[in-house]
Amino acid sequence: MSATRYTPTAIALHWLMAVLLVGLFGVGLYMHDLPLSPWKLRVYSWHKWAGVTAFALVLARLAWRLGHRPPALPAAMPAWQQRAAHGLHHLLYLLMLAIPLSGWLMSSALGFQTVWFGVLPLPDLLAKDKELGETLKLVHMSLNFGLAALVVAHVGAAVKHHLIDRDDILSRMLPFLARR
Amino acid sequence: MTLLRPAPTLFLALLLGASAGSAGATEFGLFQPEKSSLTFVSKQMGVPVDGKFKKFAATLAFDPARPAAASAKFDLDLASIDAGSKDANDEVVGKAWFNLKAFPTASFVSTAVKPLGGDKYELAGKLSIKGKTQDVTAPFVFRQEGGNGVFDGGFVLKRLDFAVGDGIWSDVSAVANEVQIKFRIVAAPAAPRK
Ligand code: HEM
Ligand code: HEM
Numbered sequence: 001m002s003a004t005r006y007t008p009t010a011i012a013l014h015w016l017m018a019v020l021l022v023g024l025f026g027v028g029l030y031m032h033d034l035p036l037s038p039w040k041l042r043v044y045s046w047h048k049w050a051g052v053t054a055f056a057l058v059l060a061r062l063a064w065r066l067g068h069r070p071p072a073l074p075a076a077m078p079a080w081q082q083r084a085a086h087g088l089h090h091l092l093y094l095l096m097l098a099i100p101l102s103g104w105l106m107s108s109a110l111g112f113q114t115v116w117f118g119v120l121p122l123p124d125l126l127a128k129d130k131e132l133g134e135t136l137k138l139v140h141m142s143l144n145f146g147l148a149a150l151v152v153a154h155v156g157a158a159v160k161h162h163l164i165d166r167d168d169i170l171s172r173m174l175p176f177l178a179r180r
Numbered sequence: 181m182t183l184l185r186p187a188p189t190l191f192l193a194l195l196l197g198a199s200a201g202s203a204g205a206t207e208f209g210l211f212q213p214e215k216s217s218l219t220f221v222s223k224q225m226g227v228p229v230d231g232k233f234k235k236f237a238a239t240l241a242f243d244p245a246r247p248a249a250a251s252a253k254f255d256l257d258l259a260s261i262d263a264g265s266k267d268a269n270d271e272v273v274g275k276a277w278f279n280l281k282a283f284p285t286a287s288f289v290s291t292a293v294k295p296l297g298g299d300k301y302e303l304a305g306k307l308s309i310k311g312k313t314q315d316v317t318a319p320f321v322f323r324q325e326g327g328n329g330v331f332d333g334g335f336v337l338k339r340l341d342f343a344v345g346d347g348i349w350s351d352v353s354a355v356a357n358e359v360q361i362k363f364r365i366v367a368a369p370a371a372p373r374k
Contacts, residue, residue, distance in 0.1 A: 036271045038354030045225040111229065111264050118226040128230075 004071050005172035013061040014173060017096070020054050021151075025144060048107060049117050055100035062093065074167050088154060095147040102140040109133035207243040208329030209370030215328070217364045218256070220337075222263070223356035231268075235260035238365055242293070242329060244322060247301055250293040252365075256286040276347045283310045291315075299323060303333065309342040318363075327369070334362040 006014070027047050034040040073082050107114050108124035110133035115121045126132065161169035162177070171177040219232040235257035242250040258278045263269050273280040290305035296319065304317045320333025337359045339345050345355060 036267050037348055038351045041225050041354045045227075112224070113227050115225075115227050 005168075005175065006070060007064075007068055009064055010061075010068065010070070011173060011175070013057065013064065017054060017057055017061065020050060020057070021096070021147070024050055024054060025148065028144065045118075048103065048114050051100045051103050052114060052116050052122065054096070055104075058093070058096040058100075071172060074169070076167070077165075085157065088150060088157075091150055092147070092154065095143055095150065099140065099143045099147060102136055102143055106133055106136035106140050109136055206329075206369045207241055208367040209241045210368040211238040211240065212328065212366040212368060213237070215366035217362075219362050221360040221362075223358070225354060226356075229264040229268075231261065231263045233257070233260050234262065238367070240365070240367055241370065242322070242331070242367070244329075247293045247295045250290070252288070252290040252293075252303065252305070254288040256288075258284060258286055276349050277345050279310060286310075288316075307337075307342075310344060312342045314341050318361075320363075325366075329367045329369070331363070331365040331367075334360060337361050 024047060027043065027050075031040060031043040031047060034043065073085060077085075104114055104122060105126055108126040109129050111128040113121060113124055158170045158173070161167050162171070168178070171179065213236075216236075216238070217232065218236050219230065221228045221230055223229070233256055237255045238252065240250070240252040242252070258280055259273065261269065261272055261278075263272050272278055278286075286307070286309040288305050288307045290303055292304045294302045294304070296302055299321050300319060301322055302317055302319050304315065306313050307316045316335055316337070318333045318335035320331050323330045323332070338357050339355075339359050340350060340352070340357050349355060
C-alpha cells in the first residue's frame with residue numbers, strides 16, 4: 001500500500017522541528033554577541049537544552065521514518081530532481097544530527113557540561129581542551145550555515161512545486177493547502 | 181630522612197611518646213608552591229565549572245604532634261585566576277567581581293587549628309577578600325608523603341559575603357552563591373626546632 005501523504009506523526013515532527021530549528025538558529029546568533037551577564041548564561045543554557053531536545057526529536061523522527069516510507073514523489077518529476085530531493089533530505093537529516101552533536105561536544109571541550117533542563121546531565125564525551133573547543137565552535141557554526149543554506153533550497157523547492165509545478169508536494173506536508 | 185634528623189630531636193620525640201617512625205616532632209613549614217594547588221568549583225546555571233588560582237603563597241608552621249601551636253597565612257594573587265573560560269577571566273577582574281584594581285590580593289590568616297581525630301583537623305581563621313573580612317573554618321586531612329607534609333582540605337565560600345559578583349551578578353540562580361574551595365598545600369619540614 002503506498003501512502004499519498006505523510007503520516008500525521010511525520011507531519012507533526014517535521015513542523016515541530018522546523019520551528020525549533022529556526023528558533024535555535026536565531027537564538028544562537030543572538031546570544032553569541034551578548035556581553036557576559038546572567039542573562040547570557042541563561043540564554044546559553046536554554047539554547048543547549050532546546051538543542052538537545054532537537055537531537056532527541058530527530059532520533060525519534062528517524063526511528064519513525066525507518067518504519068514508515070514517505071509517499072513516492074510524483075512520477076512526472078524528472079529522475080534528477082527526484083535524486084536531488086532525496087539527497088537533500090538525507091543531508092538535512094545528517095545536519096540535524098551533526099549540529100546538536102557538535103554543540104554537545106563543543107560544550108564538553110570548553111568545560112561546560114550540558115545538564116538537560118538542569119536535571120539530566122549528559123556525559124562529557126570529550127575532556128576539557130580549549131583549542132578543540134574553539135575548533136568545534138567553528139564546526140558548529142559552519143554546519144549551521146550549511147543547514148541554513150540547505151533549508152533555503154528546501155523551502156524554495158517546496159514553493160516551486162506548489163506554485164509552478166502545481167503538484168501536491170507541499171500540501172502532503174501541509175495538508176490544509178490541499179487543493180480540491 | 182629520619183636518620184638525618186639530629187639526635188636530640190629524635191630523643192625528644194621518643195620522650196614525648198611519639199613512635200620513632202612517624203616523625204612526630206617534625207614541623208612542616210617550607211611551602212612548596214609547585215606541588216600545591218588552590219582550585220574551586222562554581223555553579224553556573226546549576227552546572228559545576230572548575231577554576232583555579234595559579235599564584236598564591238603560604239607561610240605556615242604545622243607539627244602534627246602539636247596542632248594547637250600551628251599557624252598559617254595565605255596570600256592569593258587574584259589576577260592569577262582561571263575561572264574556566266576567557267570570558268569569565270575577563271569578567272572577574274571587574275568591579276562587580278574582585279575589583280582587581282582596588283583589591284589585587286586576598287588573604288587568610290589562621291586563628292586556630294583543632295585536631296578532629298585521626299589525621300583530620302580543622303583550620304579556623306579570617307578570610308579577607310575585596311576589603312571584607314569573615315571568619316571561615318575548613319576541615320583538612322594531613323598526611324606525610326615522601327617526607328613532605330600534605331594538607332588537603334576545603335570549604336564552601338559564600339561569594340556574596342564578600343560582595344564578589346554583586347550588581348546583576350547577585351542573581352544566584354545564574355551563578356550560585358556557594359563556591360566550593362579546595363586546597364592542597366605541600367610543605368617540606370622546616371629546620372628542626374631547638
Ligand atoms: C539543532 C540544534 C542546534 C542549532 C540549530 C544550533 C544553532 C546555533 C547557532 C546558529 C549558533 C551561533 C553560531 C555562532 O555564531 O557562533 C550556535 C551557537 C552555540 N551553540 Fe548551538 N545549535 C544547536 C544545538 C546546540 C546544542 C545541542 C548545544 C550544546 C549542548 C549547542 C551549543 C551552542 C553553543 C555553546 C553556542 C555558542 C558558541 C559561541 O560561544 O559562539 N548548540 N548554535
Ligand atoms: C529547519 C527547517 C526544515 C528542515 C530541517 C526540514 C527537513 C525536512 C526533511 C528532512 C524532509 C524529508 C522528510 C522525509 O521524507 O523523511 C522534509 C520534507 C518536506 N519539507 Fe521540510 N524542513 C524544514 C522546513 C520546511 C519548510 C519551512 C517548508 C515549507 C515551505 C518545508 C516543506 C517540506 C515539504 C513540502 C516536504 C515534503 C517533501 C516530499 O514530499 O518529499 N520544510 N523536510
